[in-house]
Amino acid sequence: MEFYKIHNSIYTKIIIVLGVSYLVFMTLQMQTHRYIFKQHHFKKIQQSTNNLLKYAIEDIGEPIDTTVVKNIAKKLDIQIRVITPKYTYSTPVDMRALRPEKIINYGDKSLDIGFDNGLVANINKNGIKYQFIMERKEDSFDYVISIFRLMIGIYITVLLIVIYIALRFIFKPIDILHKGVKKISEGNLDYEIKSNRKDELGELIDSFNGMRTHIKKMIQAREQLLLDVSHELRSPLTRVNVSLELMDDSEDKKDIENDMKEMESMILELLESAKLQSEHGALELENINIIDLLNSVYYYYKNDLPGIHLNNIPSEINLNVDAERIKILMKNIISNALKYSDSKGKQVEISIDNKADFCSINIKDFGQGIPEDEIPFIFEPFYRVDKSRNKNTGGYGLGMNLCKKIMDAHKGNIDIESELGVGTTVTLRFNKN
Numbered sequence: 001m002e003f004y005k006i007h008n009s010i011y012t013k014i015i016i017v018l019g020v021s022y023l024v025f026m027t028l029q030m031q032t033h034r035y036i037f038k039q040h041h042f043k044k045i046q047q048s049t050n051n052l053l054k055y056a057i058e059d060i061g062e063p064i065d066t067t068v069v070k071n072i073a074k075k076l077d078i079q080i081r082v083i084t085p086k087y088t089y090s091t092p093v094d095m096r097a098l099r100p101e102k103i104i105n106y107g108d109k110s111l112d113i114g115f116d117n118g119l120v121a122n123i124n125k126n127g128i129k130y131q132f133i134m135e136r137k138e139d140s141f142d143y144v145i146s147i148f149r150l151m152i153g154i155y156i157t158v159l160l161i162v163i164y165i166a167l168r169f170i171f172k173p174i175d176i177l178h179k180g181v182k183k184i185s186e187g188n189l190d191y192e193i194k195s196n197r198k199d200e201l202g203e204l205i206d207s208f209n210g211m212r213t214h215i216k217k218m219i220q221a222r223e224q225l226l227l228d229v230s231h232e233l234r235s236p237l238t239r240v241n242v243s244l245e246l247m248d249d250s251e252d253k254k255d256i257e258n259d260m261k262e263m264e265s266m267i268l269e270l271l272e273s274a275k276l277q278s279e280h281g282a283l284e285l286e287n288i289n290i291i292d293l294l295n296s297v298y299y300y301y302k303n304d305l306p307g308i309h310l311n312n313i314p315s316e317i318n319l320n321v322d323a324e325r326i327k328i329l330m331k332n333i334i335s336n337a338l339k340y341s342d343s344k345g346k347q348v349e350i351s352i353d354n355k356a357d358f359c360s361i362n363i364k365d366f367g368q369g370i371p372e373d374e375i376p377f378i379f380e381p382f383y384r385v386d387k388s389r390n391k392n393t394g395g396y397g398l399g400m401n402l403c404k405k406i407m408d409a410h411k412g413n414i415d416i417e418s419e420l421g422v423g424t425t426v427t428l429r430f431n432k433n
Helices: 002-007 010-060 066-076 141-170 172-185 200-245 251-277 290-301 323-339 372-377 399-409
Strands: 079-083 088-091 103-105 111-115 119-125 128-133 286-289 308-311 318-321 348-354 358-365 413-419 423-431
Touching: 010 066, 010 111, 010 119, 010 128, 010 141, 066 079, 066 088, 103 119, 141 172, 172 200, 200 251, 286 290, 290 308, 290 318, 290 323, 290 348, 290 358, 318 323, 323 348, 323 358, 323 399, 323 423, 372 413, 399 413
Parallel strands: 308 348
Antiparallel strands: 079 088, 079 128, 103 111, 111 119, 119 128, 286 318, 348 358, 358 423, 413 423
């Protein structure tokens, strides 16, 4: 995972572009220098070498005097090999053999010259072959080029490291912005990015903070509107309920009562959600046996189809929770599991994972499931998978949002796993510490 991040990092991409650009530039520069050297300077080297070696061959004379060969080699600080039809003499004795592919004829049939770990030459005269090594390896052009390449490699490495550090500093606000966006996406609208940068990235951070503040105000205004409307609706709903009590029993009365229950449920969820975000709506925590609470909700729904199966539930798990809100939470989750299950299908399963530091309640149904692309939005207020908002296929999209807020208030987690046509599992994880 770490390699994947490095491989896809913008810093890595910039470093690669700079590194490749530098390598291309240096390669072109070296090839240009080599071309100029071969086309111009090498001709002068060839002419000078030719003149020098002709004088050396004249001094050696014929017949070959090995003492003279040795003295000339010492005087000129070169190595000489003389190959005659009868014998071969070289100074030093272990003079290395020349590689023919490294030596090229440059127009003079009697002279071959090239670079084989240094400047070397072949001269044929009167049936005698003279071989000369004019430079030691460490003084040769190829050796200097190889050292140059090594130094270029070191320079590039150091340069790229320095550039990487500089880029990390210059683009540090990008990492800060990434962290801020992640916090905002998690719902933390109080997170503010702090930076004293005065450049374009600093301005981007200021714009981000302004956007965060604007979004927070919009959400607060929306929630306050919902809260105000919910409060205002309670009085007329109460009057309607009183009027219903005075009506004769009929199908119309029953339909109105069902609609009133739905509206009261929606208003209760809105008010409860608002309380959780209010400074006056703090949790009333108490140490209770969460199993007793689960059993009470189970008995409330036990006769609803397709039924509920408690799978190896322990008798006691004590947690510090707000009992009334956890009951609302469990009712929402279990009622949804029953609602979206086939009445003739498998029962809803409830199981518990009880660990040393946490406790998880798992509610699993075998109903229609939720499309994968819809799961990230399930906890959004008023969000429903069924866009028609038919009341026969669900409520008003407030239940799961309230469940999320209740779990967040308890510093716990609520997770959903679902597959179309297979079913849905909701996991409520409570931290014991």
